[in-house]
Each structure stands twice: as structure tokens, then as C-alpha cells.
Amino acid sequence: MPEQAVNVRAFVVYSDQYIAEQGELERIRGDPFPCDEDFGCPR
Amino acid sequence: MAATVQIVGYYGAAPGTKTALTVQRYNTAIPSQRDPGLSFPNNIPPTGETYRSCWMYTGAEITGGTYSQLTNWRWGTPGNIKATWGLGSGKVQVALKDTGDHGCPVASYEAPTGVSGSYGYDIKDPVNGHTYYKSETVPCADADNYTTTSPLVFDTTVYTPASPLKVTKLVVHQLVLEDDSAFGEKAEISNFIRWQEI
Numbered sequence: 001m002p003e004q005a006v007n008v009r010a011f012v013v014y015s016d017q018y019i020a021e022q023g024e025l026e027r028i029r030g031d032p033f034p035c036d037e038d039f040g041c042p043r
Numbered sequence: 044m045a046a047t048v049q050i051v052g053y054y055g056a057a058p059g060t061k062t063a064l065t066v067q068r069y070n071t072a073i074p075s076q077r078d079p080g081l082s083f084p085n086n087i088p089p090t091g092e093t094y095r096s097c098w099m100y101t102g103a104e105i106t107g108g109t110y111s112q113l114t115n116w117r118w119g120t121p122g123n124i125k126a127t128w129g130l131g132s133g134k135v136q137v138a139l140k141d142t143g144d145h146g147c148p149v150a151s152y153e154a155p156t157g158v159s160g161s162y163g164y165d166i167k168d169p170v171n172g173h174t175y176y177k178s179e180t181v182p183c184a185d186a187d188n189y190t191t192t193s194p195l196v197f198d199t200t201v202y203t204p205a206s207p208l209k210v211t212k213l214v215v216h217q218l219v220l221e222d223d224s225a226f227g228e229k230a231e232i233s234n235f236i237r238w239q240e241i
Contacts, residue, residue: 002062003237006050006101009068009078010128010229014160015086019232020240038220 046110046240053100053213059152061104061210062094069096069135069218073159075229083160086225092116096218097155097163098138098173100148101133102146103236104238105202113210114201116146118214129225137195138166138176138215146197146212155217166217173214173215186216193234194237 018025051060052067054075070076072083075097079139087096105113110121122126124135141143153173157163164171168184176183198212 002048002105002235002240003235004048004050005062005233005235007231007233009066009231010096011068011081011084011228012128012220013084013086015088017089017092018087021089023124027071033048035103036185040135 044109046113047106047108048103048113049106050236051102051104051151051210053149054104056154057152059149059154059160059172063065067099067101069099071097071157071160071163072204073155073157073163074094074231075099075155081106081225082230085218085220087220087226088222090222092222093133094162094220095157095165097157098215098217099155100147100152100213100215101234101236102198102211102213103238104211111205111241112201112203113238113240114199115196116198116200116211117196117237118234119189119191119194119237120234121232122190123188124187125185126195127232128229130219131221131223131225133219133224133239134223135186135216136166136219137186138173139179139181140176141179141181144198144200145195145214147173147215148212152213152235154194163217166215171202176215181235191235194235
């Protein structure tokens with residue numbers, strides 16, 4: 001049975017809205033792991 | 044000698060410009076383009092939204108050769124586009140009709156619209172969707188459902204040397220992106236068009 005290939009491509013990026021949303025989430029959450037704090041439980 | 048067949052797409056303003064092709068790229072260029080490279084990319088939406096590429100047309104044209112009739116035109120994919128492209132809950136969707144052939148007649152070509160560089164409208168959008176499909180009851184299907192063993196029959200017309208138009212109906216499909224889809228330049232995927240020839 002005759003057949004021909006037809007190939008497809010795509011390039012996907014983050015939308016400006018997605019990036020803005022992530023930036024806003026980061027701002028709200030703040031830095032979850034400040035480097036000068038010890039999160040271990042004291043004995 | 045067999046029939047000579049080439050794959051074609053249609054682009055731009057209605058009635059569309061027929062373009063012979065071996066590769067086409069889902070993109071967000073308006074007016075539509077076959078492959079704008081890395082320009083007019085598809086965009087991952089913010090949380091809870093869905094973005095799409097512009098819809099895209101794929102069909103076949105009989106350009107010559109010797110044959111009595113060609114019919115039963117089918118289109119399919121490897122069946123793993125979602126996984127290969129990391130689309131998450133996104134997919135490639137293909138338009139279906141409630142009855143009759145699923146392909147869109149060339150005369151019903153409609154230029155895709157949307158926001159150039161950002162997204163195209165859904166084929167099924169009640170307002171901005173494709174007139175030939177948007178009022179159908181059946182939703183668009185996941186292109187991964189159509190493979191070599193279960194292809195989409197998109198045109199059952201019998202084409203003969205006397206047929207005035209030797210371009211098949213057109214498969215209409217578009218890339219659907221959700222907020223969990225992965226970004227990046229995607230690997231080229233090989234779909235197929237198959238037919239019966241006498």
C-alpha cells in the first residue's frame with residue numbers, strides 16, 4: 001500500500017504570562033532555604 | 044507506473060496557498076506559515092490555562108503518473124507524540140466530523156487566527172474556531188490514537204484521472220499545550236499518509 005511520510009516539528013517556550021506567574025510565586029514564597037539557618041532538629 | 048503523489052499543506056489567507064512539503068512545524072505565526080523556524084514558537088500557558096498552536100492542514104495531491112483510482116486516504120502518527128515531546132497533559136489534537144469524512148475539503152479552508160507569536164484559537168472555539176468543525180458534537184481527538192494499525196480515514200473520495208480536483212481533503216490538527224508541558228525544541232516526528240491505489 002503506498003505511503004508517504006510527513007514530518008512535524010515544534011518549538012515550545014514559556015509564555016510571558018507563565019514567567020510572570022512564576023516570578024510572582026517566587027516573590028510571595030520568598031527564599032525557602034536561607035543559607036545561614038540550621039533546619040536540623042536539636043537533640 | 045504508479046500515481047505520483049505529494050504531501051501538501053495550505054497556508055495564509057483563504058482560499059489558502061497550496062504548499063508541497065515534507066516537514067511542517069506547529070507554530071503561532073499569523074498569517075500561517077509552514078515552518079518559521081524558531082520564530083513564532085508555541086507558548087506554555089500560565090497555571091490552569093491552555094494554549095495552542097495555529098491549526099495546520101495536511102493532505103495529498105495527485106500530480107501525475109498512471110493509475111485508475113486512488114481512495115481511502117488515511118493519516119497517522121507514531122502514537123507517542125505526547126511522550127516524545129513531553130507534552131504532559133497536552134497533546135496534538137485532530138479535528139473530527141460527526142459523520143462523513145473527517146478531512147476538511149479544500150473549499151472549506153479557513154485561515155487560522157489567534158494572537159501571532161502567542162497562541163492560535165482552538166479548532167472547536169465556539170466563536171473563533173474552524174467553521175467546518177466548531178459546531179460538531181464530537182470533540183477533537185488525540186493524534187496519538189491514530190497509528191499504522193488504526194489510522195484516521197480522512198478522505199474516502201475516489202480520485203480518477205478525470206477528477207477535476209486532485210487534492211484530497213485536509214487533516215486539520217494543532218498542538219495543545221498545558222501548564223505541565225515541557226519547553227524546548229522538539230524532535231522531528233514522522234507521521235504518514237497512506238492510500239489505496241488501483
